Structure formats: structure tokens, C-alpha cells
Amino acid sequence: xxxIIFTGKGGVGKTxxxxxxxxxxxESGHRTLIISTDPAHSLxxxxxxxxxPTPVKIADNLFGQEVxxxxxxxxxxxxxxxxxAHLMQVQGIEGxxxxxxxxxxxxxxxxxxxxxxxxxxxxxxxxxxxDCAPTGETLRLLSLPETFGWMLKLxxxxxxxxxxxxxxxxxxxINRLHEMVPETEVYEQIDHxxxxxxxxxxxxxxxxxxxxxxxMNPEKMVIKESMRALTYLNLYGITVDQIIINRIFxxxxxxxxxxxxxxxxxxxxxxxxxxxxxxxITRVPLFRRxxxxxxxxxxxxxxxxxxxxxxxxxxxxxxxxxxxxxEGSYTMNIRLPFFVDNQMEADVSQLGDSLxxxxxxYQKGVILPVFLAGMRxxxxxxxxxxxxxxxxxxxxx
Numbered sequence: 001x002x003x004i005i006f007t008g009k010g011g012v013g014k015t016x017x018x019x020x021x022x023x024x025x026x027e028s029g030h031r032t033l034i035i036s037t038d039p040a041h042s043l044x045x046x047x048x049x050x051x052x053p054t055p056v057k058i059a060d061n062l063f064g065q066e067v068x069x070x071x072x073x074x075x076x077x078x079x080x081x082x083x084x085a086h087l088m089q090v091q092g093i094e095g096x097x098x099x100x101x102x103x104x105x106x107x108x109x110x111x112x113x114x115x116x117x118x119x120x121x122x123x124x125x126x127x128x129x130x131d132c133a134p135t136g137e138t139l140r141l142l143s144l145p146e147t148f149g150w151m152l153k154l155x156x157x158x159x160x161x162x163x164x165x166x167x168x169x170x171x172x173x174i175n176r177l178h179e180m181v182p183e184t185e186v187y188e189q190i191d192h193x194x195x196x197x198x199x200x201x202x203x204x205x206x207x208x209x210x211x212x213x214x215x216m217n218p219e220k221m222v223i224k225e226s227m228r229a230l231t232y233l234n235l236y237g238i239t240v241d242q243i244i245i246n247r248i249f250x251x252x253x254x255x256x257x258x259x260x261x262x263x264x265x266x267x268x269x270x271x272x273x274x275x276x277x278x279x280x281i282t283r284v285p286l287f288r289r290x291x292x293x294x295x296x297x298x299x300x301x302x303x304x305x306x307x308x309x310x311x312x313x314x315x316x317x318x319x320x321x322x323x324x325x326x327e328g329s330y331t332m333n334i335r336l337p338f339f340v341d342n343q344m345e346a347d348v349s350q351l352g353d354s355l356x357x358x359x360x361x362y363q364k365g366v367i368l369p370v371f372l373a374g375m376r377x378x379x380x381x382x383x384x385x386x387x388x389x390x391x392x393x394x395x396x397x
Contacts, residue, residue: 001120001209002311003128008215009225010134013246016291017215017284018131019046020300021310025127026062027298030311033063033119034129037112037141041066043131048293059294063125067112112141113197120203127311135229139362142204142236205237207316213242218268227275227338228360234319234335235357235364241315243276244304245269247286275338280314321386322369328393330372333386340382348380348389355389 006018015036022034033055036043043066044051047058053068119128132138204210212233216222226243233240248269249262273281284303291300301310308314321333336359339346347358353373355366375391382388 001123001125001128003116003120003130003204003210004310005130005132005138005204005210005212006215007132007135007138007212007229009217009222012215012217012222013284013291014215015042015046015131016297016300017213017244017246017304018129019043020291020297020304021213022062022064022127022129023059023294023297024301024305024310025129026059028309028311029061030126031061031124032127032129033065033125034131035065035067035112035115035119036131037067037115038131038133038137039069040133046292046297065115067115069111110197113200117197117200117203120209135225139229139232142201142233142238201236205239205319207239207241207313211239211241211313213244214240215244215246216272217247218245218265218272220268223268223272223275228344230276231336231338231344232359232362234337235359235362237319239313239316239319240279241313243272243279243281244284245272245281246284248283250285253286278315322372325390328375329378330375330391332372332389332391333383334389335385336382336387337385339385339387346380346382346387348377350377357387 004018004021006014006021008014015038018034022032026032034043036051041051043064047064049056049058051064051066053066055063055065058064116128116130119125132141214226214229216226230240249258249265251262253259253262269283282304284300287296287299289296291297304310317335319335323331323333325331334357336346339359344360347356349356349358350368353368353370355368355377357364357366372391374394376394378390378392380387380389
């Protein structure tokens, strides 16, 4: 199964591009599902019809879905939410606040990831197109599995070694304590949710299955955010195989006002092509009509792909390289374009066979190969788009 993720700064038209891509694939004979993980859904508007929290048929081979956090909460989190609400009531807290306490930050992103993993496991479709939230939310979505990984391990160990053998038997003798101890079903539902997204980063970083397509307008702030996005996506080992420049003024746009805008756009388009090469770059014009409905989406697809099959992988590059640099020394190179341009800071720390990279507001854990696990980090530097981390044997430190 093929996964294509569309993201970009809010308002650049990524939903239209994603919808056009799904339509082109479906009309080429591929069974396609497009899902929106953006809390402010506009996917249904692009097709000019109403979508829901389960797949709805749009056309032959084409289905659409808008992920609903409320429906997912009821199905996958209700027992846990009720337990949190009960704890609040035991403490004398009432009202709407009690209901909200059971909804943890990041829940919507977790549900979105669980949908992606489930559809890949069932292989019900040939292509899954994911219309993501604006760039910052997409990056938070990608970092969630690692962020919540420690919580899952903690809860599993708590239930196994503390709650079951100690607290639960004791709570049967103490009424107030018994009211506060979670039932087994609470831990089971927590475990089920987090288990449903385990391995998702491996799926998303598999360049043979999943790629990201960055949508941008030829504007300075949009370009800067896209540069940061590409750096962070590389940090997670996720392949960007296409850049789509959307809403370009065409040569037949008349008037002095539009002439100035065309000149401004021309300069930014040149910057995009210079900065993001060798990733393939496609131009989509600003249409005279609003992009709504299948006929207009078909026109967008024609501009974005011409004769190409959107399911193709247009570009691939390795994100990590390890080279031997001497007797007992190695260098791990991690591809991080625009790292210096965006004045980011890198922090590298090692604990046993685990390496933690913190770039800006995001961090990534890396399990080191066996031959590096017994070595130590000597230092790190940035060289021509790569973060170079030097390793040497312990005895040479």
C-alpha cells in the first residue's frame, strides 16, 4: 500500500492538491482513500459534498473520510475518560471541567496515526492520501509516538508490578482507595490505544511506502516554514518526494498591480527551485475559478502531474550515512537541510545504545548499531546540509 502525506503552511491550498491527487489516482484505476486529519476539516468542501468519520464513496475507486476526535474518543477512550471523571468527582469537582479532564493533549493526533496504521494493516486500498493539518501540527503528529512511548511503558509496568500485586488487593479493604484505583479495563484501553500506533514511525519513514509532498505558495514566510519542515522531516527519516508551488500568477494575468505580484513571485520561485533542488518541483497556477468539485480538481491534477502517475515515488535520498573515518572512529551523518539557514540549535546526547537528537523544538531517538553502541560521541558539527556526529572508542577518550 502507498501513503502520500500532504502538508504545508495554513492557507497554501494543500487540501485542494491532496484531493486532486486522490482523484487522479482513483481515475487511473487505483482504489484510493483520502483522509483529513486537520481539525478544521475542508476536505468535503473541496469535493463539494459532505464527508464523515468513516469512509464515504466520492466516485469510482475514490473514498473520503474526515477523522473525528469525538467519535474516536467514544470508541477508544470512553472507559478511561469515565475513570478520570470519577476521580475528579471523588475530589468534589463537578461540571464540564470533569468531562474535559479525560481528553489528553495530542489525542486527536494519536487517533489520526492509528487510522493510518490500521488502513495499512488491512490493505483495503491501494493508496492512502493524508491531508494533514498545517505544518506545525503535522510535525507534532510525527513526534507523538516517541513522546508517548515512555508513558506506555510506565503504565504497563505500573499495572504489572504495583497495581495488580499491591494496590488492588489493599484497595478492597479501604473503600476510598478502592474508588480511586483503576479497573483492569482502564489499563487495557490505554494499552490498546498506544499499541495501535506502535511502529507507525517505521511505516512513515519507509520511503518505499510513504512520502510527503510539501505544498507552498511563492511567499517568503511560506518558504521559510517549508524549509524548517523539510529539516524536521529529515530528522524523522521521512522522505519528501515532491514540492508543489501553488497559486502562481500566469502570464495572461493583466494589470500593473498583478505585474508587480508576478515579478515578486518569480523571485521566490527561483529561490524555491534553488533551495529545494534536487527534489522535483511542480508549478500549479492560480485558477480563474475557485477550486471546488471534481471538474476543477481534475484541472489541478493535470497541472500538478501532467502525464505522471501520482503514486510514483518521484525522489528518494538516504537520511543517515555511517562512515569509518579511522582506526576506532566513525562518523554518523544525518541529512538536515536548512539547519543553519533557520538558525536552529542541535543537542546530541548518548545513553548506552540510544542517541537523542534535539533540533529546535523537536527531538528524535536513534538506536545505534552494535558497533557504535560501544563507542562514545566525541562531538558534532554541521557540514553542507548534514549533521556530522563523531564517534570514538571509549579508551581513546
